[in-house]
């Protein structure tokens with residue numbers, strides 16, 4: 001079939017628009033159904049609570065082979081999957097995770113990035129760093145994850161001092177809650193315009209509503225939620241996924 005047979009110049013336009021649409025759909029389908037890690041999924045035992053979430057099932061199964069005790073603080077699988085897809089959609093190559101723990105989500109982010117992608121993973125506890133590193137190596141993303149084993153505030157200050165302001169595409173905040181506001185402000189400096197800052201535990205099992213007088217974590221989260229709600233520097237979307245996930249886009 002030729003363009004001409006579809007009705008001249010107008011037909012050509014319709015024809016090419018149609019194919020652009022098909023290619024666009026294919027891109028979206030590729031992003032949402034990438035199964036290139038399936039070999040790992042088959043290789044690894046599946047945790048009893050797992051569910052075959054497409055791309056994230058790899059990291060999900062991978063880290064859930066750790067004891068339940070270790071899986072307690074990880075993000076929910078659907079959160080890791082969602083953030084990995086956000087990373088793909090914005091073509092992120094520079095990301096920061098504040099609170100790496102045993103590396104589940106850092107691994108998920110690194111796998112979603114191209115070869116030149118870099119995740120700065122901040123973790124203060126040595127035990128967790130030692131657990132995470134072999135997983136990064138086995139997954140073949142050791143070179144994409146820069147583990148910063150120290151206080152995350154120090155790492156963020158170092159990045160700012162090193163001239164990295166406005167260069168990061170994606171930041172995930174998931175460390176000690178009382179410092180969330182500080183992490184948010186420093187992340188806003190480091191993130192580029194239209195970059196994403198994702199914040200975990202913003203619902204804190206509902207305790208952000210009327211926090212108890214001695215509950216400093218709930219108070220800090222509540223204060224930050226209210227601050228971001230009015231923050232003109234960002235667009236906001238608060239999702240009731242996991243323990244509550246805020247997505248902000250820097251204006």
Ligand SMILES: C[S@@+](CC[C@H](N)C(=O)[O-])C[C@H]1O[C@@H](n2cnc3c(N)ncnc32)[C@H](O)[C@@H]1O
Nearest residue numbers: 074075099100101104105123124151152175176
């Ligand atoms: C909820 S866990 C992170 C879970 C991880 N994002 C995941 O999805 O697997 C919080 C982590 O933040 C770490 N953390 C707490 N305070 C920190 C600090 N000041 N600097 C760096 N890491 C910190 C804790 O040791 C813990 O491993």
